[in-house]
Amino acid sequence: MTRKQKATTTAWLIVIIAFLGGLALASAQNKVPPVIDVVMADFGIGETDAGWLTSVFTIMGMITALPASWLLQRLGAKKIGVISLACCAIGCALGAFCTEFWMLLATRVIEGVGVGMIAVVGPAIISMWFPAEKRGLPMGVWGSWMMASQTILFFFGGGLAANWGWQGVWWFVFILCVIALVLYQWKVKEPDGDMPNYAEGEDPEEFHFGEGFKSGSTWVLTACGLIFTFCCFGFATYISLYWAQEFFAGDMNQSNWWVSVMYAIEVPVVILLGWVMNHIKLGNRRFMGVIGFALYTFILFFCFRMEDPALLLPFIIIYPFLEGAIPTAYWTMIPSTAKKPEYAGTSIGILNVGLNIGTLLGPPITGFFIENYGWAAATVPLAIASVVGAVLFVFVKTYYHGHSEGSMTPEEQAIMDEQQAKLAAKAAK
Incomplete structure (x- = not known):
């Protein structure tokens, strides 16, 4: 295998793992609607409170998205991805044991931290491995994470809840997060050596967050x-x-x-x-x-x-x-x-x-x-x-950004x- 072929294979493997990470975290975000009736009955809450279980993700996404871009420069894509998946896995596991609504809501906040960060890390790491003119297909794969999770949960959520209650969906998503976390830790990396980093500009010391x-x-x-x-x-x-x-x-x-x-x-x-x-x-x-x-x-x-x-x-x-x-x-x-x-x-x-x-x-x-x-x-x-x-x-x-030929x-x-x-x-x- 030539160096170019090896780089391409590695790049696509990372795209697949990034997609799985996004799928796991999107599943955490979307796991409430398929079992919302079961959750409402179990906790004795109405539609407004049940809605907060989903919308709290949105709030955390807004809070963590920009810090994630700063942390990306400091810690790297791999560490941020692992942290994101770990937060979500911990939130899912804690949530499955909750008996009070406010406790379940708090665990959703923990999960939301992970979702806010992975939404930055996924596209960022794809940008590192693919030049601008070749990002369309890998970004298309990445862009399917949300609807893929919706498809899976609407197909299987009801069956999981029928057998194991709403907690069955929580544990299902926990398993997805752990699998993605292990793959992130094992295989995800930034380009190094002779492999070009297409998102790398000047020296990291010259990075000024406000300029972005x-x-x-x-x-x-x-x-x-x-x-x-x-x-x-x-x-x-x-x-x-x-x-x-x-x-x-x-x-x-x-x-x-x-x-x-x-x-x-x-x-x-x-x-x-x-x-x-x-x-x-x-x-x-x-x-x-x-x-x-x-x-x-x-x-x-x-x-x-x-x-x-x-x-x-x-x-x-x-x-x-x-x-x-x-x-x-x-x-x-x-x-x-x-x-x-x-x-x-x-x-x-x-x-x-x-x-x-x-x-x-x-x-x-x-x-x-x-x-x-x-x-x-x-x-x-x-x-x-x-x-x-x-x-x-x-x-x-x-x-x-200086990576394509004849497309400017x-x-x-x-x-x-x-x-x-x-x-x-x-x-x-």
Whole structure:
């Protein structure tokens, strides 16, 4: 095996392990909805308190995302990944023994710390092993972590709870976290020796955390991500309930099964779209986000207006392509919105703050419209937000970090020339 082949094999092994880590932590985040009725009955709580078991993750994600990007520079991707998975495993294990609601809520905070950090580490370590022009496919694999966890939990959560109570789901996720932790500790590493680190810039001593906030493009893409999670979680929170009422005579189990099928379709879709991104020039990748949002607008406006059962199957097939295009675009592009490669982790951290804010706002605002104005009215804020997202994506600019050939825009060429001039001046000194 040549050195290049070995590096490629190692890079893809790390992508798979990073995905498994994300899958484990996303499963921790998503493990409440499939068994929410069992949890409510066991603890004697209402819908509001039960909702906190999920939303507390969002709060911790906002708190830990930016520190994770700083710690990434200090401790490295491997250690942060191990810490993330350990926090989640500990939280799951403690949670399985809880008999009081406030204790269970506290363990969810511990789990949320891990989720906030892994969302930064996963894309960051992929950026280290893959140059910008080849990140589309691995980022597509990474971008499927959330819908893969939703698919697994909606398929198996009910069965686990039927046999072992809600604790069965907690222990299932604990096992996933431990497996991913062992793999992280065993195989994940940053490029060393003759292997290039594509996220490495100048000397680590010259890293200044605040400089990572100065890329306007990072903030524009973060706004796009915020809008996307506002829309997709506003949709995902209520679509099963809508289908149950509209098509299945109130049968949530049957409705949940169709939702899981929809997200199962989305997993290979985002990987396929990632492969497509590899064949699009760096400066043109934003148009996948533009087109994705534009088409997403139509299906969002339609989602709570379906009345004909014959439309259900076409919707389930089409929706994953429209939803999947947007996160594939922003996960692939976010490292390149940093003006220098060493600030890619900061850009990813900023994006994750935006994603968590959107997740926090989408469900309650959508629920407010459903409760007060009806299902059809709830599609209006979702569609309007999606239009804004399409417009903002047009203004996302990426910076060339010096790893591709023949794929630069004039702006990216200018950035590269400036960086090379600085390096040459530094070497002369």
